[in-house]
Amino acid sequence: MSKVVLLVALPLMTAFLLPVVDRVSQFAGRWVGPAVLLLTSVIGIMLWGELADGAIAIELGGFRPPLGITLYVDQLALLLAIAVTLGTLLLWPGGGEDRVRLSTLALLLAGSGSGLALSGDLFNIYVFYELVAVVSYGLIASQGTAAGFAATTRYVIISSFGAAMALAGIALVYQATGTLNLAHLAQLAPEKLDNIQGLAAFVLLLVGFGVKAELFPVNAWVPEVYATASGRVSALLAGIVSKLALVIIVRLLILVFHQPEALTVMLVLGILGVVTGELAAWRARDLRRMLAFSSIGQLGIMFIAFSIPGPAGVFAGLAVALHHMIVKPALFLLAAQWGGGTGRLAGAAKVSPLGAGLFVLLALSLIGVPPLPGFWAKLLVLLELVQQAGSLYLLGAGIILAGAVLEVNYLFRVAANMYQADGQTPGVSAPRGNDLAVASGLGMVLLAGVVLIAPLGATVEHIASQAADLPQYVQTVNPEALP
């Protein structure tokens, strides 16, 4: 049995033991969750070295594929598993009075998120996806406000609709191929899924998993949820969980669905996401909903990038996704105390110079101002887009640039407000020390990215080329498969 399984099993096991542990010792109940997540992150980082020779596949329960459930560990999957574990640790929501329940939910999120990233089986992905969904309902509703319950209810409705769509998509895939193992599907897909049924299955799965990835028609929950959930929960959902769902869609696209129409659907929905997200963010008058809409726009850019065929598209999309994974949680942490109308933020720079400075830094990177990493990520997407044939790709590039103009407008409006100093008393308090510390850490990572952009780019390119390597996936999971 490999250590990889621990990434999923340790947090899940601790989650269910935590209420009992807390009865015995409150001290243990408080610290066992973060400790286990720290241990799991260390295990994940140690595994990174073992992947130097290539990806590994693990047959759970000793059943050989395609019958058994497979965990597939390449650098992309491991990176996401580490990100969700480390992210939950940094954004640990279980500090308040409702400590035990929130800690349990956070541990479940880390375990099921890792499972989602590592799973190599379509139905297993569905189960972990539902687990992540249920956990996020609990985390969102944990504020206990009426608006929070209403937002969660509306989110559950959209999410359940998506889950049923994904299930119908799985049914179509199974009907055509008789397997749900991704490697086995990759072998059978050119013969059995390269038709209208395959395309229908892809669209159903895209809508299903797109709910969490804030895909255009199924993202009505985003502004309400991020406006009512706590800053840390919003940071987790927008920063990390949305990327997990996105990468599932990208994996399906690489391995199973090769129709050009599938890419076009992604491209069009991505463009619509950027247009609607950025326009709504421009119109938003409170910081949290502005960030929520801006996150829809950023996810739209990722969908556009991933719709570029080949490893180049995976590289560009991954660069934007990793950048967003660092910037958006930090912004949501700052918005935890500064969440109200943007007018209230007048003089916030006086209350917390560090917080306001961080906001400007993060905003600049989000817009894509050189030499910040956000610039390189957006540049990469644009360069790849203009090399593609087809006017839709050019339209995508134009829309991304127009979106950047809107981003400049609304983010600078907020920043200008913060630095206003006309003698009036500021309407907001400083961000909490914890939140500010984590946000500063993420800001430091961003600044380190400026210096290390060349090796960072090479690493991401390597991760992307490995993730886009279909024959390697099949060979790793099933060594007897014909090359």
Place this chain on the structure above:
Amino acid sequence: MDSTLIFYIAAIGLILIGIAGIVLSAHLVRIIFGIVILEAGANLLLLLATYREGAAAPIMVSGEFPASMADPVPQALVLTAIVIGVGILALTLSLALRVHRAYGTLDIREIRQRMEQDIAAAAGIDMPTSSEAPVPVYSSEEGRS
């Protein structure tokens, strides 16, 4: 008529009825029932993926192979999906209860309006309205079922 075809029509019909229920209903409980019907349709579709008329359960009895055996995988999957669905149904109903306690209504449009008001009040801004929005036909106090 082929019995499989009837089942397929039933599955797609259930999915369409469920989607219509979610989209067209204003009552929260009806929307939740729409989800239940939609899930039933998706589950039936998954079961039909490998359905065979008159197939035996894939269990060997006294060393003999039945002529035609059913694929057990979709059945196991549907069992899992049903369990997940029931869990989420319970969660959704309890959330609906909390919403009803807070807002005193199950009309989804009214809930949305009250929620927007609460969010705007917490943020200290006016309700987001468009200058071109139509004048509301009914007031939220009167309600409409």
